[in-house]
Amino acid sequence: MAEALRKSDGKLPEPPARLVDLAASDVDHEAAVSWKEAENPDSPLYADRIKVHPRDVRGPIRRIKWAVLGLLLAIYYITPWIRWDRGPDAPDQAVLIDIANARAYFFFIEIWPQEVYYLTGLLVLGAVGLFFVTSLFGRLWCGYTCPQTVWTDLFMWVERKIEGDRNARLRLDKQPLSGAKLRKRTLKHAAWLLIALFTGGAWVMYFQDAPTLVAEFFTGQSSTGTYFFVGLFTATTYLLAGWAREQVCVYMCPWPRFQAAMFDEDTLVVTYQRWRGEPRGKHKKGESWDGRGDCIDCTACVAVCPTGIDIRDGQQLECIGCGLCIDACNEVMEKIGRPKELITFDTEANQIALESGAPKPKWKLLRLRTLFYAMLFLGVALAMLVTYVTRANVDISVLHDRAPLFVTLSNGDIRNGYTVKILNMTREPRSFRLSYELGDGVAGSSMSVVNLESTGETATLTADPDSVATYQVYIRAPSEALSGESMPIVFRLSDPSRGDLVTYDSVFRGPAK
Amino acid sequence: MPTKIEKDRLTGKETTGHEWDGIKELNTPLPKWWLYVFYACIIWSIGYMVLYPAIPLGTTYTKGLLGWSSREQVRDQIADARERQGEFLIGIQESSLEEIRADSTLFTFAQRGGAVAFADNCAACHGAAGQGNVGGFPVLADDDWIWGGSLDSIHHTIVHGVRWEDDPDTRFNMMPAYGDGLLSEEEIAQVTDYVLSLSGRAPEGADLAPGEEIFAIQCAACHGEMGEGVTDLGGPNLSDAIWLYGSERNEIMAQIVNPQHGVMPAFQARLEGETLKMLSIYVHALGGGQ
Numbered sequence: 001m002a003e004a005l006r007k008s009d010g011k012l013p014e015p016p017a018r019l020v021d022l023a024a025s026d027v028d029h030e031a032a033v034s035w036k037e038a039e040n041p042d043s044p045l046y047a048d049r050i051k052v053h054p055r056d057v058r059g060p061i062r063r064i065k066w067a068v069l070g071l072l073l074a075i076y077y078i079t080p081w082i083r084w085d086r087g088p089d090a091p092d093q094a095v096l097i098d099i100a101n102a103r104a105y106f107f108f109i110e111i112w113p114q115e116v117y118y119l120t121g122l123l124v125l126g127a128v129g130l131f132f133v134t135s136l137f138g139r140l141w142c143g144y145t146c147p148q149t150v151w152t153d154l155f156m157w158v159e160r161k162i163e164g165d166r167n168a169r170l171r172l173d174k175q176p177l178s179g180a181k182l183r184k185r186t187l188k189h190a191a192w193l194l195i196a197l198f199t200g201g202a203w204v205m206y207f208q209d210a211p212t213l214v215a216e217f218f219t220g221q222s223s224t225g226t227y228f229f230v231g232l233f234t235a236t237t238y239l240l241a242g243w244a245r246e247q248v249c250v251y252m253c254p255w256p257r258f259q260a261a262m263f264d265e266d267t268l269v270v271t272y273q274r275w276r277g278e279p280r281g282k283h284k285k286g287e288s289w290d291g292r293g294d295c296i297d298c299t300a301c302v303a304v305c306p307t308g309i310d311i312r313d314g315q316q317l318e319c320i321g322c323g324l325c326i327d328a329c330n331e332v333m334e335k336i337g338r339p340k341e342l343i344t345f346d347t348e349a350n351q352i353a354l355e356s357g358a359p360k361p362k363w364k365l366l367r368l369r370t371l372f373y374a375m376l377f378l379g380v381a382l383a384m385l386v387t388y389v390t391r392a393n394v395d396i397s398v399l400h401d402r403a404p405l406f407v408t409l410s411n412g413d414i415r416n417g418y419t420v421k422i423l424n425m426t427r428e429p430r431s432f433r434l435s436y437e438l439g440d441g442v443a444g445s446s447m448s449v450v451n452l453e454s455t456g457e458t459a460t461l462t463a464d465p466d467s468v469a470t471y472q473v474y475i476r477a478p479s480e481a482l483s484g485e486s487m488p489i490v491f492r493l494s495d496p497s498r499g500d501l502v503t504y505d506s507v508f509r510g511p512a513k
Numbered sequence: 514m515p516t517k518i519e520k521d522r523l524t525g526k527e528t529t530g531h532e533w534d535g536i537k538e539l540n541t542p543l544p545k546w547w548l549y550v551f552y553a554c555i556i557w558s559i560g561y562m563v564l565y566p567a568i569p570l571g572t573t574y575t576k577g578l579l580g581w582s583s584r585e586q587v588r589d590q591i592a593d594a595r596e597r598q599g600e601f602l603i604g605i606q607e608s609s610l611e612e613i614r615a616d617s618t619l620f621t622f623a624q625r626g627g628a629v630a631f632a633d634n635c636a637a638c639h640g641a642a643g644q645g646n647v648g649g650f651p652v653l654a655d656d657d658w659i660w661g662g663s664l665d666s667i668h669h670t671i672v673h674g675v676r677w678e679d680d681p682d683t684r685f686n687m688m689p690a691y692g693d694g695l696l697s698e699e700e701i702a703q704v705t706d707y708v709l710s711l712s713g714r715a716p717e718g719a720d721l722a723p724g725e726e727i728f729a730i731q732c733a734a735c736h737g738e739m740g741e742g743v744t745d746l747g748g749p750n751l752s753d754a755i756w757l758y759g760s761e762r763n764e765i766m767a768q769i770v771n772p773q774h775g776v777m778p779a780f781q782a783r784l785e786g787e788t789l790k791m792l793s794i795y796v797h798a799l800g801g802g803q
Contacts, residue, residue: 047542244546251544404644407800410657410753417654417800450798451614474800 051173052246052308054156055166055300059327068144069153077198080205084108087427089465097207103466109388112425121384125377132373134262136365138269138345139321142256148248149320151199151241152306155192162188166303192242193234200233246307249320256317265349266364270321272301272312272343275355280312283336294338301325301343311343394430395423396493398504405509408479414510415476422471422493424463433494434459438477438508439487445477475508482510598622605787610664613794620794627795630788634780635796643799649757649775654799657755660684661744662803668793674779675747683779686735686747692770700727705766708732711740711752716762 084094084107091098096105104111104119111118133140142149163169163184175181204226205213216222217230240248249256263269277295295312302310304325309318311325329343353361401417409415424430435458438445448455450472463469475489489508494501521528521539531538562568565577576582601622605613613619632641635653640646643653651659660670670684677683689695696704700723707724709715728740735748742750749757757775758768780789796802 045542046545046548048545247544247546251547401642403641404652404654407644407652407654408754409655410750410755412754415655415800450800451617451620472798 049247050308052306053166053169053173054306054308054324055303055328056160057304057324057327057331059330061323061327065144065153065322065324069150072145072150073154077202080202080210086110090427091209093209095206096209099207110425112423115391118384118388121380124380125384128373128377128380131262132370132377134259135264135267135367135369135373138263138267139256139259139319142249142259142320143322146320148240148253149306149322151195151237152245154195155241155245156306158191158195159188162191189242192238196234196237196241197230199237200230200235203233204230246318246320249307250318256320260315260317262369264367264369265352266347266367268345268347269315270311270319270323270326270343271346271348271351272314273341273346273351273354274312274314275351277312277342289338294333294342296332296336298332300328300332304328392500392502393425394432394493394495394500394502395425396491396502396504397421397423398491398506400506400509406511408511409476412479413476414479414482415474416489416508418473418475418491418506420461420471420473420491422461422463422469424465424467424469427465429462429465430495431460431462433496434461434471434473435492435494436475437490437492438475439483439489442477442481442487444481445475448474448476450474477508477510479510482508482513485510485512598626602787605790610668610790610793613790614664614797623791623794624798626788627791627793630784630792631795634784635792638777643796649773651757651775652755653796654801655755656801656803657750657753658744658801658803659742659749659757660747662797662801664793664797664802666744667796667802668789670777671792671796672779672781672789675777676774677776677779679782680779684747687774688735688768688772690771691731696727696731696769701766701769704728704732705762705769708740708751708765708769709762712754712760 079095080093082094083092084105085092086105091105093105094107096103098104102113109118130141159169163172172181172184201214201217208226213222213226217226244252272295277293280293280295280297283289283292283296299310301312302308302325304327305311306322306324307318307320309316311319323345326341326343326345330340333340333342347363349361350363353359397420399419399421401419405416407415407417420434422432434447434449436447446455447457447459449459449461452459452461452471454460459473461469461471487508487510489506491504491506492501493503519528519530519537520526521537524539527540528537529540562575563577564579565581566574567577568575601619604616604619605623605626608616608619613623631639631643635643638646638650639653640650645652645654656662658666660666660675669682673680673682673684675684691701703720703724704727705724706716706719707721707728710719710721710724715721728736729738732740732751735743735746736751737743737748740751742748742752754760756764758764758773780792784792
């Protein structure tokens with residue numbers, strides 16, 4: 001059957017002539033050629049990296065990209081320095097993940113380890129938000145906000161300032177080692193390492209008090225762990241943004257591999273308008289534009305591409321959707337006097353309509369998938385908000401002693417032991433009333449707390465600010481009053497002055513009846 | 514191996530010659546950097562093998578240039594922990610048991626240290642959290658104490674042991690074997706019935722008067738007039754619900770005929786002073802401390 005299919009392959013689309021030619025013809029190395037097209041004909045086992053030297057570009061998209069880059073870097077570097085007064089015994093850093101003391105702070109929010117589901121919630125929101133944006137606008141994340149993109153862009157800017165633009169860098173690469181080349185390279189790598197150090201250093205500031213950290217770091221007083229992590233993040237920033245660059249997106253990152261699952265024909269993607277551009281070819285001034293496309297094959301779009309691909313090949317995994325090729329192409333279109341936006345942000349549905357001359361279809365923002373992502377996002381956000389607003393700043397946890405399950409006392413009473421933990425998440429010392437209810441009310445039972453003298457139906461327990469107080473609590477009850485081997489017991493914790501009330505269900509065990 | 518390499522028409526890439534139902538596999542070479550990472554891992558592993566223990570050689574192994582060993586690491590960690598415990602241990606040494614109990618920091622430290630020492634030294638006989646064991650291993654979590662349940666009494670018992678001959682201050686008593694001719698079988702039965710009556714369990718229709726008379730002469734000196742026990746002498750309470758060697762009539766009778774006597778080591782010979790104190794605090798807080 002396979003054989004039959006192949007023989008009747010008249011329906012298979014013919015490959016673009018250009019690609020077939022490429023295999024036979026010599027590639028002009030001076031021209032900008034996408035590395036995807038520059039396969040070695042000898043097909044070695046390992047592929048050399050074709051270094052990408054993106055050309056500088058000017059235009060509205062580039063300006064937006066710079067603005068986003070500046071904003072994100074500012075957020076990243078400034079956030080750890082924002083102060084937030086929480087009182088005398090608490091850290092005054094607005095955003096801090098305090099691993100040693102098991103607390104996370106975000107402005108007015110304080111998270112304890114057992115509330116790590118807020119972090120899970122944030123990650124879920126991040127993922128669903130990413131799906132939502134991707135289904136509407138394509139790879140905005142990849143092209144503008146991904147740290148890999150932001151730092152690569154920053155590193156490329158440094159490179160351009162030191163070594164010059166694309167052609168200068170290509171020349172420099174080919175030059176034999178000289179004093180000037182060595183000086184430029186050294187300067188570039190030094191600048192990269194410095195940025196990387198600040199990046200790694202800023203990362204660690206999210207986990208320790210920033211001013212203290214800086215003082216300790218440069219006087220050699222930080223812990224080995226701090227130096228290790230700063231070193232690690234410095235090294236990864238330098239390697240990923242300086243050396244690996246687009247290879248992270250092409251080979252390492254899982255997101256490009258499945259982000260296409262969020263795409264449909266109404267997703268905005270960076271598109272080469274093939275119907276307008278083809279057939280392409282060189283164009284001399286004064287020649288007629290009849291019978292040919294607007295693309296003059298200047299390869300400006302390839303020259304500016306940070307991942308070194310040719311957008312005219314259509315949608316591909318390597319395209320991060322940054323749109324710099326749009327700016328580059330517009331510049332050229334303006335020069336040759338053709339309409340702009342030969343390469344543009346557009347939907348597939350619109351392109352199909354344009355190609356066939358049909359009326360422009362309405363851009364459908366409300367689709368099943370966008371609705372689904374939006375509902376999911378709002379649902380999770382709402383759930384988080386509700387749990388946050390209604391969360392108690394006091395909690396109780398009770399662990400029934402298991403060895404022994406119960407103890408028979410000299411007068412025949414049965415006694416059970418419990419470890420009671422009181423979580424005081426407020427910033428002041430507090431005093432609570434602990435009471436209990438055994439079964440439907442067992443006569444003659446009583447409670448005692450180790451190291452507290454009082455015995456009775458209730459006990460007054462204190463808890464230090466922002467900490468967990470642990471108490472050993474014993475409940476005794478007359479054997480004959482127990483209804484069976486196991487009875488429910490409910491512990492209640494209340495604060496008379498505020499009315500906080502939390503309960504905990506546990507069991508009271510006795511001998512078999 | 515395919516005899517003829519062909520190019521894929523759509524991508525212009527070479528194929529491997531492998532084909533499944535008309536689908537041909539493209540030959541996509543591995544990127545070079547991936548290969549370099551692989552080489553870097555090999556170099557790393559060689560360095561690792563030179564520096565760290567790596568190759569087993571029968572009963573020994575290559576030690577590595579750094580001389581690192583996991584045992585050494587544990588020893589260092591223990592030494593570190595000991596150093597950090599130092600100030601608390603001094604606090605335990607210098608404070609009385611009551612002072613430790615009143616100081617929440619020292620008390621918490623003693624509770625934790627005592628729990629570990631208890632698991633290592635006491636749990637075999639007294640159970641994981643002092644729940645006792647059948648056959649003469651007393652429950653430490655209840656409120657019945659043969660030798661007293663105050664902090665000082667518990668400390669004395671742990672330090673000097675029970676019937677531990679090497680220690681002159683050990684807790685010592687001995688109940689005679691009444692079956693060796695001291696009492697007749699009938700008298701033993703009578704006194705057993707009386708002992709049962711002390712905890713409200715007298716057999717129906719039993720005549721308690723002869724037993725009461727024997728009890729007053731033979732038993733009351735150590736077990737108290739009403740069998741309430743004499744902790745100074747280590748005479749167990751016979752009027753409560755707790756029985757070390759069993760509460761049944763035959764079990765009580767067996768204990769009168771030929772009593773069993775438990776032995777506990779004097780732990781001052783095995784443990785340091787602060788550990789003994791922490792143990793006392795821990796046992797006292799198991800629920801029955803007086």
